[in-house]
Amino acid sequence: MQMIAVASGLRGTTGWSSRLLVASVASLVAAAALSLASPAAARSSVAAARDKCTHHRVAGKRVCLRVGKHCQPALQNDYLKAGLECRGRRLRRAGLAALREGEPVLIDSRGRIDPRNALEAFDIALARLPGIKPRKGAVGKVYDATSIVQAVAAQRKHLTGGQRAVLRRVLRPNQSISAAAIGPAEATKLRNMVGEARTRIMSHGYDFPHPIAVAFPESSASSKPGVEAEGYAWPGWLDPSLGVPGQCTVFLTPFGRSEHQAALRALVAHEVFHCAQLEHFSSPQAAVRVPLWVMEGSAQWAGDQIAREWNGFDIAELAWINWLQKPELDLGRRDYDGIGFWALRQQTGTDVFGLLHDVLRAGAAGGDGSAYAAAIASAPDAFWDTWGPGFTRNRVLPSNWDLTGPGILDIQPPHNVIEDGTTVIRSSDPRGAYGSGLSLEADVIEIQAMVSHGQLFDSGPSKLHSEVLLTTDQVECPNGKLDGRRVNKGIADIGWQDGWVTIRGRSVSDECAKQGKGEPTQVPHTPTCTLLRRSGVIRFVGGDWLALGNACAGGKCLQEVAKNGQKKCAYGRGAHLDVIRFGTAKEARRYVQRHIAKGFRRIDIGADVAGIATKATGGSVFMAVGTKAAVFSMGATSDTTSHPVWHNEHAVIKFATSIAHLMR
Numbered sequence: 009m010q011m012i013a014v015a016s017g018l019r020g021t022t023g024w025s026s027r028l029l030v031a032s033v034a035s036l037v038a039a040a041a042l043s044l045a046s047p048a049a050a051r052s053s054v055a056a057a058r059d060k061c062t063h064h065r066v067a068g069k070r071v072c073l074r075v076g077k078h079c080q081p082a083l084q085n086d087y088l089k090a091g092l093e094c095r096g097r098r099l100r101r102a103g104l105a106a107l108r109e110g111e112p113v114l115i116d117s118r119g120r121i122d123p124r125n126a127l128e129a130f131d132i133a134l135a136r137l138p139g140i141k142p143r144k145g146a147v148g149k150v151y152d153a154t155s156i157v158q159a160v161a162a163q164r165k166h167l168t169g170g171q172r173a174v175l176r177r178v179l180r181p182n183q184s185i186s187a188a189a190i191g192p193a194e195a196t197k198l199r200n201m202v203g204e205a206r207t208r209i210m211s212h213g214y215d216f217p218h219p220i221a222v223a224f225p226e227s228s229a230s231s232k233p234g235v236e237a238e239g240y241a242w243p244g245w246l247d248p249s250l251g252v253p254g255q256c257t258v259f260l261t262p263f264g265r266s267e268h269q270a271a272l273r274a275l276v277a278h279e280v281f282h283c284a285q286l287e288h289f290s291s292p293q294a295a296v297r298v299p300l301w302v303m304e305g306s307a308q309w310a311g312d313q314i315a316r317e318w319n320g321f322d323i324a325e326l327a328w329i330n331w332l333q334k335p336e337l338d339l340g341r342r343d344y345d346g347i348g349f350w351a352l353r354q355q356t357g358t359d360v361f362g363l364l365h366d367v368l369r370a371g372a373a374g375g376d377g378s379a380y381a382a383a384i385a386s387a388p389d390a391f392w393d394t395w396g397p398g399f400t401r402n403r404v405l406p407s408n409w410d411l412t413g414p415g416i417l418d419i420q421p422p423h424n425v426i427e428d429g430t431t432v433i434r435s436s437d438p439r440g441a442y443g444s445g446l447s448l449e450a451d452v453i454e455i456q457a458m459v460s461h462g463q464l465f466d467s468g469p470s471k472l473h474s475e476v477l478l479t480t481d482q483v484e485c486p487n488g489k490l491d492g493r494r495v496n497k498g499i500a501d502i503g504w505q506d507g508w509v510t511i512r513g514r515s516v517s518d519e520c521a522k523q524g525k526g527e528p529t530q531v532p533h534t535p536t537c538t539l540l541r542r543s544g545v546i547r548f549v550g551g552d553w554l555a556l557g558n559a560c561a562g563g564k565c566l567q568e569v570a571k572n573g574q575k576k577c578a579y580g581r582g583a584h585l586d587v588i589r590f591g592t593a594k595e596a597r598r599y600v601q602r603h604i605a606k607g608f609r610r611i612d613i614g615a616d617v618a619g620i621a622t623k624a625t626g627g628s629v630f631m632a633v634g635t636k637a638a639v640f641s642m643g644a645t646s647d648t649t650s651h652p653v654w655h656n657e658h659a660v661i662k663f664a665t666s667i668a669h670l671m672r
Contacts, residue, residue, distance in 0.1 A: 064090040067435040068458055068508035075099055085109070085336045086435055105145030110330040111343045112148040113156070119299025119340040119376040126159035127171075133237040135178050138170035151327075151344065153237035154282045155303050161250060162296045179242050179251040181225045181259075190224045190265070198222055198265070201273065202258055205280040208314050212361035214284040218245055219255045226262065238264030238275050241282035247292045256283035270319045274415075277318070278311030288368040298371035301339050302379050305346015306364055309354075312347065312414035325415025332411075332419045335399045338437035340376050349383070351413025352398070356391040380439065392461040396436075397503030399443025405465055409501060426450050426513040435508035443503035448495065450513025453477040462504025466495040472504055476519070476574070485520035486527050491574040492519075523574075536560040536587050539638075543666035545583045548659065549642065559586040569648060576647040581626075581654060585667065586639040596632040603630045613665040614672075620664070622657045629664040633671040640664050 061072040066086040079087060079094035087094055088109065093102040108114055114125040121129070128142035133150035134157070150156065160167075160175060167175065190198075199222050206220055239260045244251040251257055258279045267275060285303060289295045308327045316322055330337070331348030339349055354360045363383070371379030384391075390408060398411035401421050423445040424432045430450065436442045438460075448466065454476050455464070462472030476492035483490040502509070520526040537560035540546050550564020563582025568575055590596040593616065600617050604610055608619030608630060615631040622628075626643020642663065644654035 062090050067433045067510070073099060075101060080433065082432075082434060085334070085437065085440075103145050104143055105148075108145070108148055109337055109341065110148070110334055111341065111345070112150045113343065114146065115300060115341050115343065117340070119301060119379075120296065121155060121159040121300065123159065123163050126156055126163070129153070129156045130160045130175075130178075132235055134240070135174050137174055139168060140171075149235070150237045152278060152282075152304060152307070153240040154242075154279070154307075155300055155343075156237075157240050157242060158292070158296050161247065162292060164250075176250060178225065179257070181223055194265070195222075195224065198224075198260060198276070201276050202280055204318070205273070205277040205314060206283075208318060209277070209281055209284050209310070213365075214361070215287065216256075216283065217287060218243070218283075220280065220283055221252065221255050221257050223257050223259045224261075224265070225259055236261050236263050238267070239279045241279045241286070243283070243286040243289075243295070246286065246289060246295060256286060258283065270315065270321075270323050273318050274311045274315035274323060274325075276311075277314035278307050281307045281310040281314070285364075285368055288365070289372050294372035297373075297375050298368065299340060299376040299379055301342040301346030301349065302364075302367055302371050302383075304343045305348075306350050306360075306367070308344045308347040309350035309360065309414065310364075313354075313360075316414045322415050324417055326417075328413070328415065328417045329419065332399070332417065332421075335396075336434070336436035336440045336442050339380065339439035341437075347415075348411070348413065351416065352391065352395055352411065353383070353387070355398075355412050356388055356394055358387070358391075392505060393463060396441040396443055396459075396461065396505040397463050397465070397501065399441060400445055400501045400503055401443075402445070402465075402501055405501065406469070408463075409465065409503070421445060423447070424511070426453050426511055428513050428515045428518075430511075430513040432511045433508070436504065436506060438506050441503065441505040442509075443501070446500040446502055446511070448477065448479055448497050448500050451478070451480045451482070451516050452490070452492065452514040452519040453479065454510075454512045454514065454519075456510040456512075457504070457507065459504040459507030459509065461506065462502070462509075464500065464502050466500040472502065472509070480516065482516060485516075485523070485525035487520075488523075488525040490516065490519055490523060490525070536585055539587070539667055539670055540583065540585050542670055543663050545585075545642070545663050545667075548663070549581050549583045559584055561585070563645070571648070578646055578648045579652055580645045581643065582645060583663070584639075584641045587671075588637045588639075590635050590637065593632070593635050596635055596637040599637050600630045600632040611661065613661060613668045615668040618664070618668065620657070620661065622660065624651065624653045624655060626654055627657055627660040629660060631664065631668050631671075633668055636671055638667060638671065640667055 061074045063070050064073050066083055073087065073090050073092055075092065077099045079097055079099045081094050081097070084094050087099060088102055088107060091102050092099045093106040104114065113129050114122040116122050125146055127137055127140050129147045129150055131137045131140040132142055132147045133153050157179065164172060164175065202220060202222050206216060210216065239258065241259065242251040242257050244253045244255050244257060264275050285307065286295060312325050325347065327344035327347045330345040339346065350360050353363065367379050367382045370382035394408040397409045399421055400409050401411065402409040421443055425447040426432065427449045434442050434444070456474050457472050459472060464470050464472045477495045478490060478492040479495055479497040517526065540560050540562060546562045549562050551562060561582060561584040563580060565577035565580035567577070567579040569578045590599065597617050600619060604619035608621045611618050611620050613631065615633050618629060618631040620627055620629045626641065628639065628641040631638050640663070642660050644652035646652035
């Protein structure tokens with residue numbers, strides 16, 4: 009087949025016209041059909057279906073994802089939601105290690121350990137479970153196993169007899185073996201350390217109605233050498249059939265006991281704080297209902313905070329790595345790295361120890377959502393202004409541009425250079441964030457932002473929103489002056505919480521063309537454009553011209569508004585025509601009939617075969633005349649609403665009939 013349509017150019021004065029037909033076509037019921045305006049495109053859609061194309065949201069847009077497709081490593085978090093990962097800049101089926109996203113275990117949508125994965129983690133970090141063969145990559149480094157033990161105990165009815173025996177042994181180790189594993193002097197030292205941690209936690213408003221005992225399991229004899237957990241805690245009063253009834257037992261493994269004193273204090277405080285958490289629950293079921301970012305994240309924060317007070321200095325905490333390197337990850341999918349959330353609340357003026365009482369009770373009653381609602385209750389503006397910008401770690405700017413917290417690591421944030429032609433796209437989950445340094449080198453920088461909270465710091469702080477930044481005074485165009493905000497070239501910082509941002513660098517000339525202020529483009533005299541003129545379509549929709557692929561188009565803005573210093577089109581209308589030549593008339597008819605089978609309504613407009621589809625914003629007609637097929641669309645467009653209304657099927661059919669007659 010041969011295309012006989014040639015792209016034409018649009019001459020407009022409003023700045024919106026370069027977007028008119030793109031928006032108009034996208035708003036129609038037949039938008040999908042328009043994208044299939046050639047048999048090659050139709051074949052590509054079939055190939056996509058064959059390749060199991062999955063539509064998923066990436067950086068705020070629904071896109072087709074499939075194995076082998078090109079990808080951006082920076083958007084890995086979005087790909088993983090579709091079960092894919094970006095390796096070598098190509099999408100692959102995601103492995104378990106990638107799906108963990110840096111966490112020690114696989115976390116479900118409720119913020120809890122996946123039941124199967126809990127057994128695998130127990131087998132690796134505590135003791136071998138008969139019949140369990142951990143999958144490759146299913147478990148990362150486990151430091152504290154309290155939540156893992158709880159998750160395994162919660163499914164005790166489904167365990168084999170041998171597995172239940174191992175669980176009982178782990179929660180109530182043989183005292184003679186424990187005594188042989190550690191000398192009396194070390195045992196006394198550790199018990200005193202547990203007592204001191206208990207006293208320090210009580211000073212922050214926590215009671216311990218149940219006594220705390222210390223056990224010293226020789227876990228490395230049963231689990232995989234070198235990968236066992238450092239410790240765990242078990243509340244015997246919640247389930248007297250496991251462990252020692254009526255007490256909270258803190259277990260310190262050989263790996264945990266080998267830590268130097270400053271780190272050992274942090275570990276002990278972490279485990280004792282688990283005992284304090286567990287005092288808030290009335291049943292084992294309530295305990296496992298609380299998400300990991302609360303149970304493990306707050307215990308990590310409390311342990312390091314108590315250790316800071318105890319030692320008089322900070323010790324580097326590895327749990328910060330995932331919080332700082334994967335800021336976009338949703339809070340509900342975090343474990344130890346939830347430390348960052350509690351540190352953020354602390355940094356912005358909250359008594360975290362006091363807040364946690366309400367959060368623990370809310371999580372026990374209603375799970376992840378209830379816990380989060382309690383955790384952000386009465387959060388000050390500073391909290392939202394720091395969650396995002398703080399990831400830039402810029403100590404020169406105001407305090408909200410640098411995160412702080414006990415044991416925080418000095419990990420450098422990403423830095424993006426924005427030059428002419430550069431496009432940077434980043435997104436974060438609803439309870440995630442992102443922060444980055446920028447180098448503003450392009451003359452024009454367009455920012456598209458759809459975020460809940462965010463800030464941009466160039467020459468000063470400003471609320472993050474969609475805008476055009478101009479880093480040069482040379483902003484004159486052949487047909488006007490560029491709209492935008494003047495800023496200096498060089499270093500800037502950006503940060504946001506919940507949403508996505510696209511940053512593009514352009515030259516002045518390219519931006520002039522984008523805003524419709526560039527050199528006028530001559531209208532080409534092609535057969536397709538002639539059809540539009542002779543049918544009367546151009547007089548009806550307005551007359552401005554636009555190049556769009558292998559097509560001719562026209563349109564006009566009927567109502568303009570000013571928004572963020574730029575002219576926008578509140579309401580406009582346009583038309584679009586694509587003509588395709590096939591080898592035979594039969595091929596042309598089949599092409600149109602395929603679309604009629606997909607939901608187009610057959611109509612009689614004097615063509616060999618034709619079908620129409622309409623909705624509130626306009627309509628599209630597929631038609632075949634001899635060896636040629638055409639796709640004709642008319643509709644409304646708007647920069648201020650996604651659903652501009654133009655009920656005018658009569659006009660669509662009228663002009664389609666005229667075009668069919670002219671194609672004879």
